[in-house]
Amino acid sequence: MTIMPARKRIALVAHDAMKPAIVAWAKRNREVLSRHELFGTGTTGGKVAEGAQLEVTRLKSGPLGGDQQLGAMIAEGRLDVLIFFTDPLTSMPHDVDVKALTRIATLEQVVMACNAASADFVIASDMIDAEYEPHADEAAHAR
Numbered sequence: 001m002t003i004m005p006a007r008k009r010i011a012l013v014a015h016d017a018m019k020p021a022i023v024a025w026a027k028r029n030r031e032v033l034s035r036h037e038l039f040g041t042g043t044t045g046g047k048v049a050e051g052a053q054l055e056v057t058r059l060k061s062g063p064l065g066g067d068q069q070l071g072a073m074i075a076e077g078r079l080d081v082l083i084f085f086t087d088p089l090t091s092m093p094h095d096v097d098v099k100a101l102t103r104i105a106t107l108e109q110v111v112m113a114c115n116a117a118s119a120d121f122v123i124a125s126d127m128i129d130a131e132y133e134p135h136a137d138e139a140a141h142a143r
């Protein structure tokens, strides 16, 4: 488990039905987001970059491996926050990738928000601009 740096590495991901919502959210939180390092799956990243005028490193499209790339970043300790607007009403061909991504994020104590209300709380937290070290005893998985 790594200490999260003050300048967070934040991923922005949204399923198709949620893309207008994540662009609106990114526009509304542009000032805070601009202080951090942003990543996105291909289509989401492009829409956020254009719509909110933010610099976003774009990975592959989610269904084509982008979700797995984010999972690899998390496994290697290279991502701190995952803002993932999931679509709860549509089944996805890459559902296993979605599940793998949220699973590894949970395991690795990545800060994760899957809807706009939770993302608002994350972005409004004082911890977004501070170093953060998860409490080892609370983060540990009992076997």
Ligand SMILES: O=C(CO)COP(=O)(O)O
Residues within 6 Å of the ligand: 013, 014, 015, 016, 040, 041, 042, 043, 044, 045, 060, 061, 062, 063, 066, 067, 098
């Ligand atoms: O499908 C996604 C996440 O599971 C998002 O991918 P895109 O941003 O490329 O549409």
